[in-house]
Amino acid sequence: MIDALSAATLKQLSTRHHLYPFTDYKELAAAGGPRIITHAEGVWLTDSDGQKILDGMAGLWCVNVGYGRKELAEAAYRQLLDLSFYHGFFKTTTEPAALLSAKLAELCPPGLDRVFFANSGSEANDTIVRMVRHYWNLRGKPSKKTFISRQHGYHGTTMASTSLGGMSAMHGQGDLPLPGFVHVMAPYGFEAGRDMDAESFGRLAARAVEEKILELGPENVAAFIGEPIQGAGGVIIPPESYWPEINRICKQHDVLLIADEVICGFGRLGHWFGSQRYGIEPDFMTLAKGITSGYLPLSAVMVGDRVAETLIEEGGEFYHGFTYSGHPVPCAVALANIAVMEQEGLVARVRDDIGPYLRARLDEALADHPIVGEIRSEGLIGAIEIVKDKRTGERFPGKGKVGLMARDHCFRNNVIMRGIRDSLVFAPALTLSHAEADEMARLARLALDLTAKDLGIL
Ligand SMILES: Cc1ncc(COP(=O)(O)O)c(C=O)c1O
Incomplete structure (x- = not known):
């Protein structure tokens, strides 16, 4: 516990200097600080x-x-002493990054065998936007550029990931979404599907994606992104009919399917990934949060075979990456975190x-x-x-x-x-x-x- 005097000082200092995420600063200061x-x-x-x-x-x-797990703290401590940092830019890697890439490929659904590391869910989704556009250019279909996502979707706060998201209040700040990002209804039965049975509503919500693809022309649509269950949008749980229909629609119109597993991944739905729970067949999965149980920042883009093979065989150098992509310390913590999940x-x-x-x-x-x-x-x-x-x-x-x-x-x-x-x-x-x-x-x-x-x- 810190004494009352220092707590008051910390509140004062942070009210004076700290701009918190997603906070009304004036209101918080008036309420006495955090x-x-x-x-x-x-x-x-x-x-x-x-x-x-x-x-x-x-x-x-x-x-x-859960908080305070020694296994994770010790993994970080050991890795900090052995190799506190090295990157993957110039034909190098580290043991934790190599082992984690293989472990993720083992846990993910078949066909998602390659991983690109970043630091946050937002960065991972930005990475996917770049990869998807690069992929369609390489495939000789440069008009396939538009991303479809859903109202109440949340995919992060960078310019591209806010554009992917379907939060109108966020769009209001920063003149978003960027061009090339459009939104359709969410499968939010409690709000929009009260007058029909759940499975019919699930199909109706999925068809909204198909209608948008047909309106834009499939030749202009790059990808559809969705969280298996929408988290920050209010825990919107889709009817069972929703995702199988989305699989069909994306396949039929040659649209890449991205499952944003930032919340649903790592056991939250009683499966390693939400895609396994709902039978989603994604070309990409976005992983973050539970990958290290939040002990250190880390995210990962799981890339499916058809995109990975094009990128590897035809892409040349991929001009993308973050200083901390595959940082050895969070990767070591992720391995310890996954080991705890497996052992328990x-x-x-x-x-x-x-x-x-x-x-x-x-x-x-x-x-x-x-x-x-x-x-x-x-x-x-x-x-x-x-x-x-x-x-x-x-x-x-x-x-x-x-x-x-x-x-x-x-x-x-x-x-x-x-x-x-x-x-x-x-x-x-x-x-x-x-x-x-x-x-x-x-x-x-x-x-x-x-x-x-x-x-x-x-
Ligand atoms: C589904 C989903 N995607 C992406 C993000 C963004 O992750 P980050 O805050 O690590 O950038 C979040 C964050 O809550 C999320 O819930």
Whole structure:
């Protein structure tokens, strides 16, 4: 714990000097500055007041093996002493980068055998944009340039990855999307598919991609990108019919398929990758976050055979890369992280044990709640929709307001869940115990009771 005086100083210093990501600076300063997190173990954070907080979001959907794992810290320490840095630019590599590239190829679906390393999900998606355009040029189809993605999609914050994303508020800053990026509807059944059965709605949402391809002309469409489950857009879980139809559409119109697995990868859905859960047949996969459980920055682009072979055979030198592409320290941590996941059987645990267990506890605690319209989850990711009318799904006035109210009640009661529009979302570490799942469900109920009271309902 840090003493009250130094906590106050840290708040002052950061309010004065630190521009945080995704923050309204004026509002935060007026509220007294940020909460300072000092320590973490398992799924529990500690703040500078000594409060223990249950982290229902695994940081930013990334701390898959939980905080404070010695195996990962020791892997970093050993690698820092052996070889703190060397790059891959000039016909060199390092042992961790070589071993990790082979390990990722082993874990990924067949046909995704090559990897390009970067530092963040955003950089990995930017890398894919360059590779895709380079690929179509090499294939003699230079008009195939446009990327199709979805509303509420999130693919990062660089110019290209913000353009891929379907967040209109983000587009409003920086005159985005760039030309050549278009968006179609998300398979968001709770909002848009209430009047039809889930599978028909899944096919309808997939056909929106096909209609866009036909409108633009397949000769102009480079790729479609989607998260297997849309995370930051509000944990939008597609009906089972959605991805098989997307596979068909991309194949039929010769459009490359990119699965952005930054959140869904590394066990969150009870499979190593979301593509395995939904039978997606991607040409690229974007990996980040859970690859190191967030202990160090690392991302990876998995490249499918048809693109890799063209790039290798016909591409000459690929003029792309980051100083830290394949940095040996995060690669060593990623190997240790994957070893922990394998030794502890965490992927199967999510599918067969803790995923269904948490869901059952949330259903018990919340299904009858007057402002809960839907609880949906897959593995260890999910959302609780907050509504005014349980039967019709009618929302409260002022879109997003009740989501933030509920999120703030979570925060004040020491559980972290995220408010996205009018929902609370969760994605805890894959090591969450049954007792911790019970506590998460109890605290979610408390936060929603307090929200309902504020709204004059309970
Ligand atoms: C699906 C998805 N893609 C890409 C990104 C961007 O990753 P980063 O923040 O590491 O750039 C995120 C981040 O949340 C994400 O959820």
